[in-house]
Amino acid sequence: QKEVEQNSGPLSVPEGAIASLNCTYSDRGSQSFFWYRQYSGKSPELIMSIYSNGDKEDGRFTAQLNKASQYVSLLIRDSQPSDSATYLCAVIFLSSGSARQLTFGSGTQLTVLP
Amino acid sequence: EAGVTQFPSHSVIEKGQTVTLRCDPISGHDNLYWYRRVMGKEIKFLLHFVKESKQDESGMPNNRFLAERTGGTYSTLKVQPAELEDSGVYFCASSLLPGQGSDEQYFGPGTRLTVT
Numbered sequence: 001q002k003e004v005e006q007n008s009g010p011l012s013v014p015e016g017a018i019a020s021l022n023c024t025y026s027d028r029g030s031q032s033f034f035w036y037r038q039y040s041g042k043s044p045e046l047i048m049s050i051y052s053n054g055d056k057e058d059g060r061f062t063a064q065l066n067k068a069s070q071y072v073s074l075l076i077r078d079s080q081p082s083d084s085a086t087y088l089c090a091v092i093f094l095s096s097g098s099a100r101q102l103t104f105g106s107g108t109q110l111t112v113l114p
Numbered sequence: 115e116a117g118v119t120q121f122p123s124h125s126v127i128e129k130g131q132t133v134t135l136r137c138d139p140i141s142g143h144d145n146l147y148w149y150r151r152v153m154g155k156e157i158k159f160l161l162h163f164v165k166e167s168k169q170d171e172s173g174m175p176n177n178r179f180l181a182e183r184t185g186g187t188y189s190t191l192k193v194q195p196a197e198l199e200d201s202g203v204y205f206c207a208s209s210l211l212p213g214q215g216s217d218e219q220y221f222g223p224g225t226r227l228t229v230t
Contacts, residue, residue, distance in 0.1 A: 004156075032217040043205060043221040044157070051216075088157070092217055099170035100217055101147060101159040102207075 002027055002093045006105035014113050019076040021108050023089030026070070032092035032100070033065055033072045037085045038107065044088055048074060079112040086110070116141070118222035120206050126228045132194040135225045137206030139188070145209040146189050147219060148181060152202035160204075163189060164211070175200075196229045203227070 003026040013019045021035075032051055036044035050056045050063040050072065062075040072091075076083055086109050090102040119138045127133050139146045148160040160179070161171035165186035174181070178197070183189040193200055203226050207219040 034218070036221075043223045046218055046220060049216060049218050097170070098164075099162045099172075100145075100209075101162055101170065101173070102149070102157075102219060103159070104157040106156050 002091075002095065002103050004089055004091050004103050004105040006087075006089050006108050008106055008108060010109040010111055012111045012113055013079050015079060015081060017079050017112075019079045019083065019110055019112070021074040021076075021087050021089075021110065022071060023073065023105055024071045025089075025091045025093075025103075027091070027093040027095060028067070028070060029094035030067075030091050031094065033063070034090040034102065035061075035063060035072075035074045036088040036090060036104075037083075038088055039085045076110075079110075081112045081114050084111045118206055118208050118220055120204075120222040120225050122225055123223065124226045124228075126230065127196055128230055129198055130195045132192065133196055133227060135191045135193075135204050135206075135227070137189045137191070137222060139206070139208030140220060142210070143208035143220075144186070144211045145219075146183060147207045147209075148189070148191055149205045149207065149221075150202050151205070152199070157205065160191075193227070196227075198229050201227055201229045 035048040048063040064073045086107040089105040146163040151157045159173040162169045163183040180192045203224045206222045209219045
């Protein structure tokens with residue numbers, strides 16, 4: 001059973017703080033990991049991809065991957081009210097073969113309080 | 115560069131009717147995916163095209179769903195006859211072929227299907 005687990009939240013942080021979102025996955029051999037942001041009633045928007053162990057930074061966002069522990073996280077620095085959304089973790093499992101479809105977690109709802 | 119587009123944005127049909135959803139991927143993206151989110155559940159994979167060929171349709175719920183991709187460009191997803199449990203948001207996503215960049219998939223705005 002291929003699974004992606006996220007804490008559904010809600011997670012509330014004050015404006016300017018660091019928001020930390022976590023995700024674990026079941027397939028140790030997986031190599032492609034993504035974070036999507038989804039505003040209410042909108043489509044998932046890709047904000048980060050990570051393929052190698054370690055950290056990847058893009059502006060205020062940092063993705064962290066630890067394949068040995070099978071977790072991937074997203075840090076949002078200097079959180080803004082506009083960051084309030086549901087954050088979806090998605091994984092391409094090794095067993096998906098050539099299809100390379102995404103398996104999504106249920107999402108973590110983040111609220112940044114002004 | 116235009117993103118993934120989907121039509122219609124919202125469809126309300128009665129049980130037993132037919133609905134056809136359309137997706138236009140990002141130009142140059144050979145991979146096209148259909149996903150669905152039903153109320154309260156995670157986004158789930160339905161099927162995958164590489165150009166005009168179905169690569170994997172293991173996520174299709176049953177034979178009431180038929181997907182096509184004409185000439186490797188746009189794709190349609192037909193539901194016939196629609197049932198109440200087909201209600202949800204249908205997303206289309208596209209990506210480059212592996213080796214041409216990455217596995218990053220870009221989503222369209224979705225079609226909200228309501229079956230009454």
